[in-house]
Amino acid sequence: MTESGTAIEVAGLVKAFGRTRALDGLDLSVDVGEVHGFLGPNGAGKSTTIRILLGLLRSDGGTARLLGGDPWRDAAQLHRRLAYVPGDVALWPNLTGGEVIDLLGRLRGGLNARRRAELLERFELDPTKKGRAYSKGNRQKVALVAALASDVELLILDEPTSGLDPLMEEAFRECITAERSSGRTVLLSSHILSEVEALCDRVSIIRDGRTVESGSLPELRHLTRTSIDAELSRPADGIGALPGVHGFTEEGGRVRFQVDSDRLDAVLAALAGAGVRSLTSQPPTLEELFLRHYARAEQ
Amino acid sequence: MTGTWQLVRLALRRDRVMLPAWIAIFAISAASSASTAAGLYPSLPSRIEAAQASNNTPALVALYGLVYDPSSIGALAVLKLTGLGAALVGILAITVVVRHTRAEEETGRLELLGATVLGRYAGLTAALLLAVAGNAVIGVSTALGMTGAGMPVAGSVAFGAGWAGVGLAFGTVAAATAQLATGARAASGFAMATLGAAYLLRAAGDASSAHWLSWLSPVGWAQQLHPYAHERWWVAALFPAFVLVTATAAYALAGRRDLGAGLLPDRPGPAHASRALSGPYGLAWRLQRASFLGWAASFAVLGGVLGGVVSSADRLLDSEQAREAINRLGGGQPDLINAFLAADLSIAGVVAAAFGVQATLRLRAEETGQRAEPVLATATGRLRWTASHLVVALAGTAALMMVAGVAAGLSLGAAQHDLSRFGGVLAAAAVQLPAAWVLVGVALLAFGLVPRASVAGWVALVIVMVVGEFGTLLGLSQWVLDISPYAHLPRLPGGAVSVPPLALLLAIAAALLAAGLTAFRRRDLTT
Numbered sequence: 001m002t003e004s005g006t007a008i009e010v011a012g013l014v015k016a017f018g019r020t021r022a023l024d025g026l027d028l029s030v031d032v033g034e035v036h037g038f039l040g041p042n043g044a045g046k047s048t049t050i051r052i053l054l055g056l057l058r059s060d061g062g063t064a065r066l067l068g069g070d071p072w073r074d075a076a077q078l079h080r081r082l083a084y085v086p087g088d089v090a091l092w093p094n095l096t097g098g099e100v101i102d103l104l105g106r107l108r109g110g111l112n113a114r115r116r117a118e119l120l121e122r123f124e125l126d127p128t129k130k131g132r133a134y135s136k137g138n139r140q141k142v143a144l145v146a147a148l149a150s151d152v153e154l155l156i157l158d159e160p161t162s163g164l165d166p167l168m169e170e171a172f173r174e175c176i177t178a179e180r181s182s183g184r185t186v187l188l189s190s191h192i193l194s195e196v197e198a199l200c201d202r203v204s205i206i207r208d209g210r211t212v213e214s215g216s217l218p219e220l221r222h223l224t225r226t227s228i229d230a231e232l233s234r235p236a237d238g239i240g241a242l243p244g245v246h247g248f249t250e251e252g253g254r255v256r257f258q259v260d261s262d263r264l265d266a267v268l269a270a271l272a273g274a275g276v277r278s279l280t281s282q283p284p285t286l287e288e289l290f291l292r293h294y295a296r297a298e299q
Numbered sequence: 300m301t302g303t304w305q306l307v308r309l310a311l312r313r314d315r316v317m318l319p320a321w322i323a324i325f326a327i328s329a330a331s332s333a334s335t336a337a338g339l340y341p342s343l344p345s346r347i348e349a350a351q352a353s354n355n356t357p358a359l360v361a362l363y364g365l366v367y368d369p370s371s372i373g374a375l376a377v378l379k380l381t382g383l384g385a386a387l388v389g390i391l392a393i394t395v396v397v398r399h400t401r402a403e404e405e406t407g408r409l410e411l412l413g414a415t416v417l418g419r420y421a422g423l424t425a426a427l428l429l430a431v432a433g434n435a436v437i438g439v440s441t442a443l444g445m446t447g448a449g450m451p452v453a454g455s456v457a458f459g460a461g462w463a464g465v466g467l468a469f470g471t472v473a474a475a476t477a478q479l480a481t482g483a484r485a486a487s488g489f490a491m492a493t494l495g496a497a498y499l500l501r502a503a504g505d506a507s508s509a510h511w512l513s514w515l516s517p518v519g520w521a522q523q524l525h526p527y528a529h530e531r532w533w534v535a536a537l538f539p540a541f542v543l544v545t546a547t548a549a550y551a552l553a554g555r556r557d558l559g560a561g562l563l564p565d566r567p568g569p570a571h572a573s574r575a576l577s578g579p580y581g582l583a584w585r586l587q588r589a590s591f592l593g594w595a596a597s598f599a600v601l602g603g604v605l606g607g608v609v610s611s612a613d614r615l616l617d618s619e620q621a622r623e624a625i626n627r628l629g630g631g632q633p634d635l636i637n638a639f640l641a642a643d644l645s646i647a648g649v650v651a652a653a654f655g656v657q658a659t660l661r662l663r664a665e666e667t668g669q670r671a672e673p674v675l676a677t678a679t680g681r682l683r684w685t686a687s688h689l690v691v692a693l694a695g696t697a698a699l700m701m702v703a704g705v706a707a708g709l710s711l712g713a714a715q716h717d718l719s720r721f722g723g724v725l726a727a728a729a730v731q732l733p734a735a736w737v738l739v740g741v742a743l744l745a746f747g748l749v750p751r752a753s754v755a756g757w758v759a760l761v762i763v764m765v766v767g768e769f770g771t772l773l774g775l776s777q778w779v780l781d782i783s784p785y786a787h788l789p790r791l792p793g794g795a796v797s798v799p800p801l802a803l804l805l806a807i808a809a810a811l812l813a814a815g816l817t818a819f820r821r822r823d824l825t826t
Contacts (some may be wrong), residue, residue, distance in 0.1 A: 028321065054676045056824040076680035084676040090669040093482055095568075095576075102572035103582060107677035128567035132482055134404055143673065207651065 007032045007067060007154055007185040008053065014061035015048055022048045024209035027064065030187055030202075032153075035180050037200035038189040041294045045209040046085060046189045050158050053187075054084060061210060066123075067154060078108045082154040083147035086190070089139040091131030097142040098127030104146040116149040122171050137163035146174055155179065155186045161195065173198055193287050205293055212293055224256040224289045227282035230268070233275030241265055301418040306425035310399045314429075317725035321391050322437050325462070329380055329677075330444035336376030337449065352379065358607030361502040368524075368651070373454045373527025377445075381458065385465035385521045386498050388437060392430050393490040399426040400474060402483035423553050425569035427546060432471030434556035438463025445667050454527030457535075461521030464538030468696045470492050471545040484589075487508045494518075495677060517541060526727030550642040579679050585686035586665075587658055591695050594654045598699045601647065602634055602706030609639045609707070610714035637793035640711075640727060645785055648731025649764055652701045655739040656756045663746050663753040681820050687742065689812070696735045704728025723792030730791050734784035735802035738763065740811025750825055 001035060008030035015023040023045045030036040040046050052056040052065050055075030064071050069078045091100055105111025120127055123141045140163045154234065161169050170193075176199050179186060190196050194205060197217065204214040213220060225246065236255050240248035244263025249256050259267045271279070310749070311318075340346045350369035351357050364382045368374045377384075402545055445454050469490060476489035497516040504513030513519035517538065524534045524761030575581050656686075662685060665671045674684055708724035742756025763783045770780045780786050784807075787800040 051672075051824070052729060056672060056675060058821075058823055076678050076683075079676060080678040082676075084673070086672055086676075088669065089673075092482070092670060095585070097571065098332070098570035099568065099572040099576060103576055103675060106572070106577040107579070107674060107679050109678050126567075126569040130565050130568055133565045178746075196536075 005032050006030070006065075008036075008187060009065040010049070010062070010164060011064075012062035013049065013052065013059055013064055015045075015052060015057060015059055020080035022209055023052075023059075026206060026209055027211045027214070028204050028210040029214070030185060032185050033180075033183050035176060035186040035188060035199050035200040037196040037268040038187055038206070039078075039191075039196065039203055039290065044206045046206065047158055048209075049206075050156055050187070050189065052078070054185075055164055055212045059224070069113070081152055083152045083157060084106060084156045084157060085140070085143045085147045085160045087158040089136075091139055091142060093130065093132035093217060095131050096128055096288075097131070097138070100142055101127065101149070102141075103147040107148055108150050108152065109151070110151060111146075111149050111286065116145065119145040119148055119175070122175070123168060137165065137168065140164060143167070144172065146173075148179070153185060155184060157186065158189045159191060160188070161190070161192060169195070171295065193290060205290065207293055210258065214290070225260055226264055227256075227258050228271075229256050229280045230271055231277040231279075232271070233277055234272050236271075239267065239270050239274070242270060261298065263266060283289075301421060303418070303421045303424045303428070306399075307423055307428050307558040310425060310429050314395065317794075318395070318433055320438060322433065322440060325388060325391075325437055327438040329441050329458075329462075330448040332380055333373070333376045333445050333450050334449040334719035335410040337372060337697075338374060343370060344369060346372060352611070356608060357506045358604050359611075361506040362604050362608070364501070364505050366528075366651050367525045369527030371454075371527045373421070373445075373450045374499030376450070376456055377526055381461060381522050381526060382498070382501065382518050385462050385518055385734065386494060388462045388466035389436070389469035389494050389518070390491065392434060392466040393473040393494065395433060396426045396430050396470045396473040397477055397483055397487045401427060401477035401486040402744070405481070405483050415452065415603055419726065420550060420553060421479075423549060426477075427474055427549075430467055430474075430565055434463040434466035434470065435632055437466060439750055453530055456534070456567070457524045458526035458763070460538075461524045461526060462679065464535065465517050465521050468538060468541050469497075471549060473553060475549040476729050477547055478549055478556060481563070481565050483524060491814075501754075506670055513798050518646070523660070526698075541771065550819055551727070552572065562607045570669045579683050579687035580690065582674070583661075587661060587688070587691045590657070591654070591691065591698075594695075594699055595702050598703040599706045602708075603641075603710045604706040605643050605647075605703070606712075607714055609636055609643070610711050630773050634793055636711075637723075639788045640720075640724060641705070644707070644724075644727045644731060644791075645767070645788070646702065647703050647728070647787075649760070651696045651703075651731065652735035652738040652763075654699055655692045655735055655744045656760050657698040658688060658695055659739050659742040660690050660692075660746065660753055660756055663750060666750065666824060669764060672824060682816060685743075685819055690737075692742075693736060696739065697729075697732055700728040700731055701725070701737075718794065720769065729789035730788055730796070730801070731785070733801050733808060734788055736808040737784040737804055737811065744811050744813030744818070745815075747815035747822070750822070784789060 006029060008023050008028060010026060012023070012261045013023050013026040015238075024046060026049060028038070028049065028251040038046055038049075048057065052059050052064055054076075058072055067078055067081055071078065091097070095103070098181075101116060102111065105116070120126075123145060125138060125141045125145060129143075129211075131139075140160065144160060147157070161172050164172060171196065176186060176188070180199075180201075186199075188196070188200060200217065202214070202216045203220065205212050207285060213223065231254050233253070234255075236250055239245065239255065240250070240257070242263070243266075244260035246258045247256075306370065340349055347369045350366040353363075355371075356367055361363065362383070366374050403422065438459040441462055444456045445455035445458060456524060472493050473486065473490040476488040476493070477483075478487040480489060486616055487766055497518050500516040500735050501513040501519035504510050504516070504519060520534055520537045523531065525531050567778070576585055662671075665674075665688075704725040704727070707728070708718070708721035711724065712718035712721055716817075738760055739755070741759040742753070745755035746753045763785065766775065766780060766783045767785050768784075787804060789796045789801070
């Protein structure tokens with residue numbers, strides 16, 4: 001464990017490939033013992049950040065600290081304390097899955113044999129097949145078993161469930177929940193929002209190589225909007241102009257709009273003043289927040 | 300078959316450099332060999348003497364075949380090329396066909412294309428069309444090259460047809476084995492083993508009284524065409540017949556299997572890694588073991604044949620011109636056996652460097668295949684990971700030269716009933732290593748400094764090969780010849796050993812390796 005209580009501390013990270021700036025001042029802070037969601041549209045710089053944290057790429061600017069060390073200079077020592085699952089797992093075609101799991105474990109400095117057996121059973125993975133015979137999902141399972149069976153402080157997972165079926169996804173969630181309760185730190189890059197909502201204590205959303213939101217899930221929910229659909233007995237004078245109201249439409253006494261969560265109180269009071277006959281409200285979802293950020297990336 | 304034409308165009312686009320380069324190398328080496336022969340054997344008696352000496356040496360007959368017309372300069376010129384050259388064309392055809400069939404399936408790229416409008420047999424058909432076209436071009440350009448070098452037209456056509464026929468025959472064999480095996484390496488392996496068996500069949504048939512054995516082998520057919528020795532054209536008809544049967548088999552096999560699957564099931568392997576597979580060195584050895592053992596077997600055969608041939612060198616090449624040619628190729632001494640050994644072990648030294656370059660560039664293959672990443676994300680530092688493959692490259696070249704030296708020394712000793720030359724042969728094999736390691740160093744520097752141009756390791760090897768083999772024959776000036784590290788080695792056995800050039804080569808190799816390692820430690824991983 002590091003003294004500061006921070007497992008990963010990244011500030012102002014910059015990485016350019018030729019003329020494209022893959023990272024443009026990215027910040028990321030992961031506390032010891034938390035599961036941290038790392039989100040962003042394709043090409044936002046998630047994998048680049050992870051590769052810099054693993055010392056596979058060298059940053060062009062900013063600072064990065066990993067488990068209290070320099071990810072580039074102290075790479076080999078730091079890697080004893082972490083396990084990594086890449087997004088696209090490539091295996092040696094003529095090595096069996098079991099051999100790869102043992103090899104990666106030994107290269108990391110040890111493997112828990114009992115855990116290895118448990119995980120193989122849980123993920124229903126046949127360890128005697130050759131690397132070329134595995135499907136994408138099974139290749140991913142090989143890397144997951146190798147990572148989860150290692151006794152390490154930090155797990156770095158780059159879209160680890162992208163090839164798994166729903167049943168296996170569920171098994172993965174149970175594993176991560178168990179990891180969290182045993183005090184391990186997890187950096188989880190993901191596209192699956194339900195997974196992030198179910199597993200993560202805090203999330204960072206990045207876009208175009210910058211961090212656009214970061215915080216705990218309740219904090220982020222606070223940033224989202226509630227959808228309101230109401231029938232009013234009197235004209236809804238001025239509600240559309242209230243601060244925090246978006247996308248206001250009115251049609252024969254029926255109003256529809258979204259409202260920022262921190263303005264909800266004032267808006268509800270105004271609605272009550274206009275005589276509410278019926279009201280449906282949709283609770284804020286992270287999905288909406290992500291879509292807002294993702295959509296902006298595409299413009 | 301829908302989409303075949305697009306696949307052919309895609310394949311041509313991917314091979315637009317490799318294929319023409321190989322075809323040119325084949326045509327040029329055939330033509331240059333033909334023009335060299337004319338200088339080697341200027342008179343009729345010298346030809347007859349050389350041809351008879353060769354036909355009476357079983358080791359040479361097994362390796363190259365027979366000279367069917369001792370008076371024909373063409374027959375003598377293509378002795379080494381008809382069988383051995385054809386086998387090399389076969390290797391190229393196997394490589395190309397597997398590259399565009401099973402390798403595409405293994406990487407999953409064919410699946411991407413297979414989901415588009417693409418017939419079930421399109422991939423196979425495209426690869427076969429490519430093999431037909433490529434081998435036709437090799438045949439035609441070789442025939443033209445030989446004619447241009449002053450050889451008779453009819454013999455040149457027969458010779459080119461033999462090469463094209465063998466190439467196409469083993470291209471279709473590869474098309475069939477690609478349906479059987481699930482891995483590209485295994486598919487090439489089966490096809491190469493078939494080629495090896497075919498070569499051994501004709502070796503046994505030519506060197507023994509059971510001549511019919513040679514007729515079982517497509518490589519034998521290329522020789523039975525008798526290029527430059529009263530051509531027997533009807534033999535050429537055997538090739539299309541063989542190709543038709545093998546291609547039909549390939550289509551039948553393709554129709555019986557799923558995409559990505561093979562007819563031979565992948566056998567399950569161990570569920571746990573053995574103790575040997577626990578560190579980067581264990582992994583590197585495991586990944587390169589099969590390739591190294593294959594190379595070692597070829598070096599053992601090569602060394603054994605070399606020792607057997609050399610023992611009759613006095614009879615074989617006892618003409619003023621031949622002596623001069625051997626000396627120019629790197630012998631440079633009065634004892635003809637020693638001159639022959641020095642020249643051939645020098646060639647073996649360059650070939651061993653090819654293994655070294657291949658083993659070194661495995662680093663790049665692991666990097667682009669994204670298999671370096673998971674290893675480097677463990678406690679394995681970049682230095683150890685690089686060193687693991689480098690040790691295979693450096694120690695592997697050394698082991699190969701020792702294998703060749705021991706085999707050559709023993710077979711020479713057996714032929715002469717005298718092992719007194721054994722130590723000298725071994726020393727001559729060992730002395731090649733500093734030069735081979737310089738080439739390994741060039742490959743590593745390219746990998747570390749400009750990973751996308753790692754092929755520079757191969758380019759350096761080809762330059763050294765061309766300069767060393769053809770430099771003096773082409774009349775290149777001394778400073779060009781001195782580019783090759785092999786030019787600075789002592790001419791062993793027999794010559795004087797001077798330490799400074801060897802020490803300098805070792806220092807250069809060490810400097811290149813250190814620079815390559817340093818550069819790799821500083822750069823990003825790329826794909």
